[in-house]
Amino acid sequence: xxxxxxxxxxxxxxxxxxxxxxxxxxxxxxxxxxxxxxxxxxxxxxxxxxxxxxxxxxxxxxxxxxxxxxxxxxxxxxxxxxxxxxxxxxxxxxxxxxxxxxxxxxxxxxxxxxxxxxxxxxxxxxxxxxxxxxxxxxxxxxxxxxxxxxxxxxxxxxxxxxxxxxxxxxxxxxxxxxxxxxxxxxxxxxxxxxxxxxxxxxxxxxxxxxxxxxxxxxxxxxxxxxxxxxxxxxxxxxxxxxxxxxxxxxxxxxxxxxxxxxxxxxxxxxxxxxxxxxxxxxxxx
Amino acid sequence: xxxxxxxxxxxxxxxxxxxxxxxxxxxxxxxxxxxxxxxxxxxxxxxxxxxxxxxxxxxxxxxxxxxxxxxxxxxxxxxxxxxxxxxxxxxxxxxxxxxxxxxxxxxxxxxxxxxxxxxxxxxxxxxxxxxxxxxxxxxxxxxxxxxxxxxxxxxxxxxxxxxxxxxxxxxxxxxxxxxxxxxxxxxxxxxxxxxxxxxxxxxxxxxxxxxxxxxxxxxxxxxxxxxxxxxxxxxxxxxxxxxxxxxxxxxxxxxxxxxxxxxxxxxxxxxxxxxxxxxxxxxxxxxxxxxxxxxxxxxxxxx
Numbered sequence: 001x002x003x004x005x006x007x008x009x010x011x012x013x014x015x016x017x018x019x020x021x022x023x024x025x026x027x028x029x030x031x032x033x034x035x036x037x038x039x040x041x042x043x044x045x046x047x048x049x050x051x052x053x054x055x056x057x058x059x060x061x062x063x064x065x066x067x068x069x070x071x072x073x074x075x076x077x078x079x080x081x082x083x084x085x086x087x088x089x090x091x092x093x094x095x096x097x098x099x100x101x102x103x104x105x106x107x108x109x110x111x112x113x114x115x116x117x118x119x120x121x122x123x124x125x126x127x128x129x130x131x132x133x134x135x136x137x138x139x140x141x142x143x144x145x146x147x148x149x150x151x152x153x154x155x156x157x158x159x160x161x162x163x164x165x166x167x168x169x170x171x172x173x174x175x176x177x178x179x180x181x182x183x184x185x186x187x188x189x190x191x192x193x194x195x196x197x198x199x200x201x202x203x204x205x206x207x208x209x210x211x212x213x214x215x216x217x218x219x220x221x222x223x224x225x226x227x228x229x230x231x232x233x234x235x236x237x238x239x240x241x242x243x244x245x246x247x248x249x250x251x252x253x254x255x256x257x258x259x260x261x262x263x264x265x266x267x268x269x270x271x272x273x274x275x276x277x278x279x280x281x282x283x284x285x
Numbered sequence: 286x287x288x289x290x291x292x293x294x295x296x297x298x299x300x301x302x303x304x305x306x307x308x309x310x311x312x313x314x315x316x317x318x319x320x321x322x323x324x325x326x327x328x329x330x331x332x333x334x335x336x337x338x339x340x341x342x343x344x345x346x347x348x349x350x351x352x353x354x355x356x357x358x359x360x361x362x363x364x365x366x367x368x369x370x371x372x373x374x375x376x377x378x379x380x381x382x383x384x385x386x387x388x389x390x391x392x393x394x395x396x397x398x399x400x401x402x403x404x405x406x407x408x409x410x411x412x413x414x415x416x417x418x419x420x421x422x423x424x425x426x427x428x429x430x431x432x433x434x435x436x437x438x439x440x441x442x443x444x445x446x447x448x449x450x451x452x453x454x455x456x457x458x459x460x461x462x463x464x465x466x467x468x469x470x471x472x473x474x475x476x477x478x479x480x481x482x483x484x485x486x487x488x489x490x491x492x493x494x495x496x497x498x499x500x501x502x503x504x505x506x507x508x509x510x511x512x513x514x515x516x517x518x519x520x521x522x523x524x525x526x527x528x529x530x531x532x533x534x535x536x537x538x539x540x541x542x543x544x545x546x547x548x549x550x551x552x553x554x555x556x557x558x559x560x561x562x563x564x565x566x567x568x569x570x571x572x573x574x575x576x577x578x579x580x581x582x583x584x585x586x587x588x
Contacts, residue, residue: 012391015386015389015391016391018386019386019387019391019393019397022383022386022387022397022401023397023400025460026400026401026403026404026460027400027403029415029416029419029460030403030407030415032415032418032419032426033411033414033415033418036418044424045423045424047424047429047440048429048432048433049424049426049429049433092309095309096309096310096313097310099306099307099309099310100306100307100309100310100311102306103302103303103306103307107299107300107302107303107306108299108300108303109299109300109303109304110300115307117577118314118318118319119310119314120573120577121570121573122314122318124514124517124569124572124573124576125318125322125566125569126520126521126542126562126565126566126569127521127523128521128523128542128545128546128549128562128565129321129322129325129562129563129565129566129569130317130318130321130322130325132321132325132328132549132555132558132559132562133320133321133322133324133325133328133559134317134321135550136324136328136555137320137321137324152313152316152317153317155313155317156313156317156318159310159313159314160314163310188302189302192306213406216408217406217407217408217409219408219409219410219524219527220523220524223527224550235408235409235410235411236410238410238411238414239410239413239414239527239528242413242414242417242528243528243531249418249421249424252414252418253414253418256410256411256414256415257411259408259410259411260406260407260408260411263406263407263408264403264406264407266406267402267403267405267406268399268400268402268403268406271398271399271402274402274405274406274468275398275402275468275471275472278405278465278468278469278472279468279469279472
């Protein structure tokens with residue numbers, strides 16, 4: 001009995017040590033970025049390195065809010081562009097995606113399987129294959145360096161994701177609800193907009209948050225399609241800035257932290273949705 | 286009034302309603318997926334170079350032949366293979382291990398599971414600059430830490446040496462992508478019926494035996510899915526390479542996706558780049574076929 005208790009205690013402390021190692025390896029690298037962002041350049045470049053800043057330097061955060069010229073001004077515009085692009089792509093994909101998902105779950109029509117396979121395929125298609133013709137098309141349409149082109153490119157992988165997530169959500173709503181509404185004289189459109197979509201609010205929220213994070217983090221298509229300050233997203237601005245010689249580490253770190261705040265905060269607050277999204281998005285059929 | 290009635294009846298027909306509901310999605314999917322796929326197939330048989338206005342003529346399979354003869358193509362494929370195998374195996378192994386750990390009962394479990402999502406939520410670019418900064422030759426935290434604990438006499442240029450640069454890209458990918466595996470495996474663990482473990486306990490099975498006879502067999506499907514989807518992701522890896530190494534030093538981190546990017550958008554060789562991209566597409570489609578089969582989709586859509 002005593003031996004078993006000892007054994008359990010031993011095992012429990014083993015678990016805590018393991019968890020601590022996992023959490024530290026996740027948090028420490030990011031924490032260093034946060035610490036760097038509030039340090040002074042002089043402190044970061046002293047050898048041997050001092051790990052804890054003596055004074056809190058919030059200059060870069062303040063400048064990102066007010067700057068009119070220079071790197072911080074580009075970061076400010078980039079941040080705004082990222083918000084516009086990610087929000088528009090999310091809203092459009094929620095709209096188009098949930099209607100399509102409804103058709104896939106509830107309606108019978110020809111070519112459904114083929115179409116659905118195409119949509120799944122687009123979820124795994126490498127962006128590099130699509131971006132070459134998309135670049136040429138956007139160039140011809142005169143849409144290069146516009147936010148619209150970035151939104152459209154984002155839809156290439158956000159839309160399939162929303163369709164996939166909403167499909168699994170709609171499947172969980174019982175048929176009988178719809179049938180009752182139909183018997184009461186509700187039209188098909190009426191049932192979709194008055195019964196199904198209101199019932200699917202949690203599903204829409206989960207897909208929306210998931211879609212926003214994916215769209216916000218997208219880098220490759222934005223890198224190719226935008227080359228002017230006016231149209232660059234925050235990711236593109238940071239990537240360019242970070243490859244310059246003699247880069248200001250503090251400013252770079254601060255920009256990185258700011259770019260991480262929206263997705264990281266959403267992911268932590270809506271942890272449940274993210275878990276749902278990830279599991280429905282790649283496991284369930 | 287009469288025509289309105291006919292219209293509304295038409296809406297009640299399932300196939301018509303389906304088309305209406307699918308139109309917005311189909312327009313986008315056609316515009317950014319199907320049409321581009323067709324266009325790049327056509328481009329891959331041309332010698333289109335953006336630097337040369339006379340280019341763009343049909344040259345048959347020459348781009349593909351050129352790719353297969355190019356040693357840079359093969360070395361990028363080789364590096365992608367090493368990258369893929371090392372990241373996928375590590376991520377799946379770590380994913381299962383961390384999921385098993387986070388599935389134990391302990392205080393703060395919900396918090397720990399929340400923190401695990403952080404790398405997944407971090408933008409790729411931020412992940413890139415974070416590691417680039419940590420492994421910086423002059424002021425990086427890695428150099429500082431190693432020298433302060435006495436492991437290193439002088440600072441080293443980690444990103445300037447082929448092997449360590451490659452290892453850093455692998456490491457950054459593992460750090461970023463493992464959480465997805467953890468979350469999926471936790472979900473799979475939670476779906477294992479508890480009775481199985483109880484029955485095994487009554488039969489006197491010890492922990493390891495339970496893992497071998499219950500947990501592992503039940504995790505097999507999700508492990509298969511993870512291996513396939515992560516292989517597809519590994520083939521696509523671009524962002525980290527672009528931010529951290531730009532394919533260098535001396536091409537040591539120049540993997541397939543980056544090689545395509547270089548040929549297309551740096552050398553502006555759109556024909557050759559499209560041919561390369563199509564080779565990647567074929568590879569992805571083959572993997573995606575197995576991926577969909579592992580999900581058993583397509584078969585049960587109709588039911």
